[in-house]
Amino acid sequence: MNFLRDISCEHIMDSLADGVFTVDLDWNITFFNRAASAITKVPREEALGRKCWEVFRSSICDGACALKAALKAGESRSNRSLFFLRPDGAKVPISISAAPLRDRRGKIVGGVETFRDLSALRLMQKQLDGLYRVEDILSKSEAFQRTLGILPQIAASGSTVLILGESGTGKELVARAIHNLSARAAKPFVAVNCGALPENLLESELFGHKAGAFTDAKKDKPGRFQSADGGTLFLDEIGDMPLALQVKILRALQEKVIEPLGSVAGVRVDVRIIAATNRDLEDMVARQLFRSDLFYRLNVVRLALPPLRQRPEDVPLLARHFIARQNALTGKEISGLAPEVLQVLIRHDFPGNVRELENIIEYAFILCPGGLIRSEHLPENLTESLAAGLADSLAAGSSRALSGSSGRMEDIKRHAARQALERHGGRVMAACRELGVSKDTLRRILSKGTDPSDD
Known part of the structure; x- marks a missing residue:
């Protein structure tokens, strides 16, 4: 058992799937494990030193705090269910347990709380029971909000x-x-x-x-x-x-x-x-x-009900919701959409409306192993739209950058191609998929500035 001496308590806490944090007697957070950061979307360095209610903003922070009750009674409190608000405004259901922290002499010096994300469980229960309520309908659209109101x-x-x-x-x-x-x-x-x-x-x-x-x-x-x-x-x-x-x-x-x-x-x-x-x-x-x-x-x-193309401000909100749902269902850790993907989704007409966006995210989860959803994870029709939009924006940006110089179209295309390669770490086929050109055409652009539309 000597190897345990070489393993810090922090490493053990970071290996847990449940969130764990500790506070001192002034309610300042003194420890915040990796799972706590992942569930709350608050980086550890931002959480440490802050009051616990500033980080969690939970449904019991206004007086029914389980940790406060545990410290007052000097004993643990287990399996309480509640919601807390993430920085992005999402309400996350969790189950918590709280207990006092004691020093070697038995004196209470703070508290510890563990919490488990119940999103996947709540989602499956909701799908089984069909208990959808107004708060499950996500929209920032003023017109839609009036309807929901x-x-x-x-x-x-x-x-x-x-x-x-x-x-x-x-x-x-x-x-x-x-x-x-x-x-x-x-x-x-x-x-x-x-x-x-x-x-x-x-x-x-x-x-x-x-x-x-x-x-x-x-x-x-x-x-x-x-x-x-x-x-x-x-x-x-x-x-x-x-x-x-x-x-x-x-x-x-x-x-x-x-x-x-x-x-x-x-x-x-x-x-x-x-x-x-x-x-x-x-x-x-x-x-x-x-x-x-x-x-x-x-x-x-x-x-x-307005179609999604009339409320583009809802696309990021709905995309985050569907990503969170797919993360819960698949066990993956997709963090969000790459900026260029978000832009093409906002520009997309969505003839299939919210259901189409949900299907796009589900398709992307099949191809995306983790991190951000990028252009190569999208359905082909959106990849083509993304390539066209990026080419236009890059060409416009390059034109501004090259103003006062020759401004030749070959230079603009070469600049766009090089930036695509840089974004994909030199992976030629990924850059080709983004720009919508073949490998041979990309090579010609880089060497001679041939027009991609020739291919």
């Missing part, structure tokens, strides 16, 4: 809600938040995609059927309306619903009665309807493709 009132009203927005804007997330804020939160939230099933199956799915209603109906089956009884039924892509079924939906809304296939009697249900579509229902009504009476019955409260 009235969700509690909308939820409390019990009124039918129509959510408009392109695919991938988060319509179901908003619908779940309304349900979870409402008096129906303890009852089921049931979602149906009206555009994903043919008409005969959709009718059975929504309203259920009796045994013998059709060939394969061997027993009674309740529909989604009955499954959602007492709760909320989310009708996604309702603009794709056939006209014949719209009559039945209207009756369910007006009379709170449904008729299962093959039944001669109605079934009373108590269901709140939240509908969503990416289509222009008013235009469909004008062209008699959607019933006007159903439209006006649905259009009690209307929420329009």
Whole structure:
């Protein structure tokens, strides 16, 4: 056991996966291990000497501090769950344990706290339960924030809600938040995609059927309306619903009665309807493709969700969120986006909206081993866009740098190529992928300044 004498306590603490920090009796942080720095995103040198509440800004720092209670009682306090705020504004769920620190004579000289990041556990639980709330909808957009600000009132009203927005804007997330804020939160939230099933199956799915209603109906089956009884039924892509079924939906809304296939009697249900579509229902009504009476019955409260291209300020926020989620799910340690990648994402139109951004981050995690997500980790269509944008910006910068000299295009291209090589540590193929040229073309640019568009 002599080798233990050569291992410092600090090295042992730094090898732990849980965060550990200590404070003196004035609440100044005196030790901050590597995991504590990784979880809080606060460098060790910045944490040391600061008050613990300045670093953590947790939900119990205002009077219910577990460490304070442990010091006062002279004994440990274990497994308390709480949130703390990271410097980037993210709320991180953690489980903590606290205990007093004593010197050799047993005198209390400070305290020690260990904490464990519960983000991955909370994420998996949330996905299993579908308990998404307003705070799970991330946006810095003023227009979107105004929408989120009235969700509690909308939820409390019990009124039918129509959510408009392109695919991938988060319509179901908003619908779940309304349900979870409402008096129906303890009852089921049931979602149906009206555009994903043919008409005969959709009718059975929504309203259920009796045994013998059709060939394969061997027993009674309740529909989604009955499954959602007492709760909320989310009708996604309702603009794709056939006209014949719209009559039945209207009756369910007006009379709170449904008729299962093959039944001669109605079934009373108590269901709140939240509908969503990416289509222009008013235009469909004008062209008699959607019933006007159903439209006006649905259009009690209307929420329009802006597409991601109209709120580029949300791209960095959402990207950080998806990176944190993928880190939790995969066990990787991706620290963020390289500056050039962030710029191309902000410029991207995102026809698939937030869902497309999430897919881009998930794809990048497959290729990125750690550190920053760079251009070579992006899908090909974005890599081409990145190359074009970088080439333009480098050319513009080079033009300014070369003003007053010859300013020849060959010099500008050569300068851009050299900078790309420098960024990638001399790796030719990585520079080629960034600039969107072949290896031979890059060589010609470096030697003669040949136009990349020739290749």
